[in-house]
Structure formats: C-alpha cells, structure tokens
Amino acid sequence: MMNRAALRIQLLSENCAMARLLDHAYQGHELVMSTAESCITRVHIYASSLLRTGVEQILDGTRFIVVDPALQSLSQPSALHKPAAELFILDGTDRPNEILDLIPELKAQNAAARVIVLADHFDIHAVALARHAGANGFCLTTSSRDVLVRSIELVMLGEIVVPSELVLAMIEDSIRSINCPPWPSPEKLINAAPRSPLSSRELEVLGWLREGAPNKVIARRLDMAEATVKVHVKAILRKIGAHNRAQAAIWAAYHLPLEAAIE
Known part of the structure; x- marks a missing residue:
C-alpha cells in the first residue's frame, strides 16, 4: 500500500505534468492568435465617398480591414503619418495626376506598404507612370468581388497585378509590330x-x-x-x-x- 510520502510525490508529479500541458496549450493558443493577427491587413482608402463605400462592402468579411473612415480624399496629406497601414487603395479615375505625387509620399512613410490604384480603365502610359512612382497593383472598378480580393491578396504577397485586358492589348500591339500572321478564328x-x-x-x-x-x-x-x-x-x-x-x-x-x- 502506498505511503503518504509516495502519494505526495505522485500528486506533485501529476500536478506538474498538468501544469506543463496547460502551459503548452496556452502557448499554442497565443501562437494561433498571433498568426491570425499577422494575417490581418489594414487598408487605407483614398477615394471618393461612393468608391470608398463600394470597396468597404467588397472587403467586408475578409482579412482586409478598412481603417480611418475620415480619409476620403487625396487632399489630406497630414493623415499620411500613420505607418501602421499595410495597404493603400487610391482612386485613379478622378485625379490620376495627384496619385503620382501621393504614391512616393506613402512609400516614404511606410516602405513596406503596398499601393493599389483602382480605376474604371487604364492605359499603358498611366500604368507605367504609376508603377514608376511605386504602385504595386492596378485593379478595375468593374472587377467582380472575387477578382478584386484575389488581386489584393496577390499584391500583398509581392506580385505586380495589372488588368488582363491591358496585357492582352500589349500582346496584340506586339503581334502587329512584328507582323505576325493572325491566329485563325x-x-x-x-x-x-x-x-x-x-x-x-x-x-x-x-x-x-x-x-x-x-x-x-x-x-x-x-x-x-x-x-x-x-x-x-x-x-x-x-x-x-x-x-x-x-x-x-x-x-x-x-x-x-x-x-x-x-x-
């Protein structure tokens, strides 16, 4: 029969094992929470109220969290001092020339941030200028929700995203320039x-x-x-x-x- 000293040692050993299990479980919970938080991307939108509302609705329920609802125009450079933002979405339709000055300013404040230009349409000249300024992606306002969200995800992974129609136009121009025979209908x-x-x-x-x-x-x-x-x-x-x-x-x-x- 187990004496009192042996019983005490056994109980202490079991309690220590339980404490280690609880500690591991707590650490695992902290790791999961930390990983989940690190996947969250905070988004600043510099656009008209209408476009901003549309983007907010598209991103609702995703890991892209829209912050600073007061920032609705490109005429608020004083708000650019917040380095915590990871993604900036800029309206390239209404004032395309202004974003060329804003993009370098955003990059200077937060070099790790990504910048996406959102517009009704793009031409290769405008894309080249914005890309030179530091833009990471170009998305159409006419894109479906899935296409826009996936495009943003690719940009956050470090890819450069441009509309497929722009790429196809470039390919067609290249084909015409080298006098390739047309593909059969x-x-x-x-x-x-x-x-x-x-x-x-x-x-x-x-x-x-x-x-x-x-x-x-x-x-x-x-x-x-x-x-x-x-x-x-x-x-x-x-x-x-x-x-x-x-x-x-x-x-x-x-x-x-x-x-x-x-x-």
Missing part, C-alpha cells in the same frame, strides 16, 4: 481540315489534348517518353493549323470521332 479553325493525315499515335495524343491532359500524363497513359509526346504535339499543331494546345483541343472536339474518346 474559331470558325476557321473548326472548319479546317488537316494539312496532312494524322497518324494513329497522333490521334491518341490529340484525344488526350482534348481532355486537357498535360504531356506528363499523356506520356504515362500512352507508355511513351515525354519528349516523344512533345514531338507528336508539335506535329499535330502543324498539321491542323493550330497555334497552341487550346486550339488543338477545340479542333479535336469537332473533328475527333466520339469513338476515339479517352477510355
């Missing part, structure tokens, strides 16, 4: 016959292209080297007059027999 691509017959192996590869499979998956499914798949894909694009895998998949959807579907 969907109608022309759909109605186009192969320039030369496709081999049975190429038809198999094309079937997987139609399914959106990458080269590595095609190689595994057809038991061939990935380099061989690339050769087949290149030959397929040449024969059907497609410029990329997406166009090849469209062509296959209209020309590849249903019985050639992937098993």
